[in-house]
Amino acid sequence: MVTLNGHSLTLPQVQSVLYDYEQVEASAESMKRVEESRRAVEKIVAENKVVYGINTGFGKLSDVLIDQKDVEKLQLNLIRSHACGVGDPFPETVSRAMMLLRANALLKGYSGVRREVIECLFALVNCRIHPVIPRQGSLGASGDLAPLSHLALALVGEGEVFYKGQVVPAITALRAEGIEPLTLTAKEGLALINGTQAMTAMGVVTYLEAEQLAYQAELIAAVTMEGLRGITDAFAEEVHIARGYPEQVAVAKRMRDYLSDSQLTTRQGQLRVQDAYSLRCIPQVHGASWQALGYVKEKLEIEMNAATDNPLIFDDGDKVISGGNFHGQPIALAMDFLKIAMAELANISERRIERMVNPQLSGLPAFLSPQPGLQSGAMILQYCAASLVSENKTLAHPASVDSIPSSANQEDHVSMGTIAARHAYKIVQNCRNVLSIELICALQAADYQGVEKMAAKTKQFHVMARQVTAPLAEDRVFAKDIKSVAEFLTRTPVSAVTGKPFFKEVS
Template sequence: MKVFRYGIDKLTIGAAIGIAEGKIKGELNDVAKSNVLRGFSAIGEILKRDEAVYGVNTGFGVLCRTVISKEDTTRLQYNLLKSHACGIGKPVEPMVAKLMMIIKVHSLTLGYSGVSLDTIERIIWHIENDVIPVVPEKGSVGASGDLAPLAHLFLPLVGLGEVFYKGERKQALEVLKEHGLKPLRLHPKEGLALINGTQFISAFATFGAYRFARYLDAADIISAVSIEATKSSIKPFDYRLHDLRPYDGCRYVANRVRLLLEDSEIVRSHANCNKVQDPYSFRCIPQVHGAAREAFLQLKRTLDVELNSVTDNPVIIDKDTVISGGNFHGEPVALPLDYATLAASELGNISDRRVYLLLSGDDDVPKMLLRDVGINSGFMISQYLTAALASENKSLSFPASADSIPTSLGQEDHVSMGSIAARKFNAVLDNLSYILAVELLLSAQALEFRRPLRSTPLVEYVHDVVRERVSFAEEDRIFSEDINKVHRLIEDGAFIEQVNNSLKVDNSFKEKFSVY
């Protein structure tokens, strides 16, 4: 098993997902432990000097001028966890909560947060044993850290809150006792270090970016099947065209689709047809899919920094230097998240347009993709679904980061709403995945009306994978069942990976658009 060294190695989207899935082992080495102990001992030295340090021996937020006695500094940290656990709504997916812990551990082990080694080791225990805290999805404004969700995330450390364990939702204290563990006693600043940070935003962004990368690849592959099914031209994918407007995303998409359709019998069959141009949803695939990839790149670049940053407050530089700043502010991630949300929405928007055209039919392909329509409605209503999802995505694309509402009686007077941006991004991705599933289902159906002509081995492989799950439709049936089967195919991602591995695309491009 691969090993990731917390506080030492660079945490990427793929590495974070790998740790969460148990494919990569996260560990603390001696260097990371030394960094943690240095920061922890610095807090002890600072407290000896009897000076006011925000969140260590003062109140929180607008209460920062309220000095806390030495005797109450530990109680303060305990109270911070309890009072800030004000989240509501359904719990986030266990994968997201687990990513929150992984990202927090990596940040804390950089050694600038002043937490103890015991606290970090307990969080790692939760990760490795799949004891995942129950975290409500709503309550963060994405500045001063993701306070409410992080408070819920770390309540189990002190024996409070709930966890998901072995498929059940249980009281955290009950699970700790089951494993012979006692609640932790938090040291000065630890409660604040735990709840202050961007890990809720970052976890949702990481999970979303990982999914977005898969759907971007799927969109290219599925659009290639649709091109064949509609006998659309491959001339718009000529590299000479894209060298004249050399966006990396556009060039990469054009190259992928061109390779997917190289030496296709279907392409050759209409090489000399009278059609001059295809509708934009086919002709402009490189430009639209490519622009979405550029948005992914921006989010990836952002997470390359964010996942390897210290985002709590105050930051302990050394025993003589404590800086109270704003590294907890989610704006650097919120803006790219809103950009990625818009891009994902557009990817679904253009896919819906191709679904519409797949249903239009031509001399060989019947309208609604069934031979006997009238008595049968065929796949008509599947486009209603994609239209509904595409429209919903448009309404979700209003930028959350455009809003700010002052909190803490005005002390925290500008917030990012990045937590909302992160959740909306994943909601749009949920809809996008179903839009793509409908396009794949319909393009596979339409492709069979082109027989005996065959496409390329890769396109035929994709068609066969669909047919392993869903048979060719001769008459009306409950098509939502077919859509769900194809959706699971996309979520599994095995056929996407197989196609990607078979495409001889420039490795520099592959690495650029990889999650690693």
């Protein structure tokens, strides 16, 4: 059971809820804060004070006062009118993360919702009812309004949800689990949609996959080093300490560890004096990506525990402040940074692929083919990798540098953070496919060089990977191999080879 309090949610806890379906609950202290905040809202309504989002319109319509008898209708109208997302739905995991993160934000006690709202979110998470949320349509400021509105629809029994492997009307799933649909009251609709939980949820899922891939990229590169008889002197500790980046030092250490007992790697001058950059500079390039990942992780863990509602309620309702915590700029910049970091891991991987398939660079059969000419071998595998890294270069263009005013120019600067998060996720999927291609080629190169001479850890990885992709004995439909290897990487963290935990400090 993961207990939320609005302040201390961690990425490992999120991972356990998303992938292990850990149940969630609220701490008693956080629910006390929620109830105190709700009493403040009820006092505002009873005294007929004019407060944005409680008895006014929204955005440019904030100057329109709403009659007390229409306060509930105001909140439902808000949800329905803002639920205008388009495109394919977010993955179920992201939808699940959005509910978890929204509940955690509301538990901070600044939003003025009833405890029933949070309990309903918990019920959907614990019963694995995941709203169908279109992934396009958010500007990433004023909150992720469109995506979160589709989430809120499910709470009131409208819209659609993923439930037991099917898409069904939300009310059907709620009734099946005995969950009573919400009737939103003052401020609750606004509190559900004014936040950054779509971009943050997408960012969290993307980060978790990116971190695993970054570790896998090093292990795959180690197999490539053996396939190309790479020089390990470049990973010497003193070289990397001399520069000073702890992430670079850590990558070099892991590379030395993977290759410590290899009989395939070489020393300076044994076969050549220096390796190409894609081999020699693995610690520098991968280490720089780890620096970016560290930055992204820090920002996500802050945002996961942030109050991103508007207005926020302080001092038992004596102070209700309209601010801008819903603005997604911190996550937009982090996601753009993540895009670049993961695109570079794919970029350098593709260069290692080229070195393995090019006989002038590898000393191996052309395109790793057992019969070059009659069989094309891995020729088009490299083409595919090149296409993916080129696509990544377009996706890596920063979304955060764009802004289009909205709400009659009231909301005149927006973050586009959800676009950045979506593009980051796509880059990670592309990166996984590129690394899958590198692994296919590296396994074959190692086969030619002699698997029995591989290091213990890379040999173990070789054995595991060979269960999903056979040697290149003859040409076949390699699209199936790429898919199989990508699925293998998705379900096989580096800890399966090294025994080290999935989550570990980079330093």
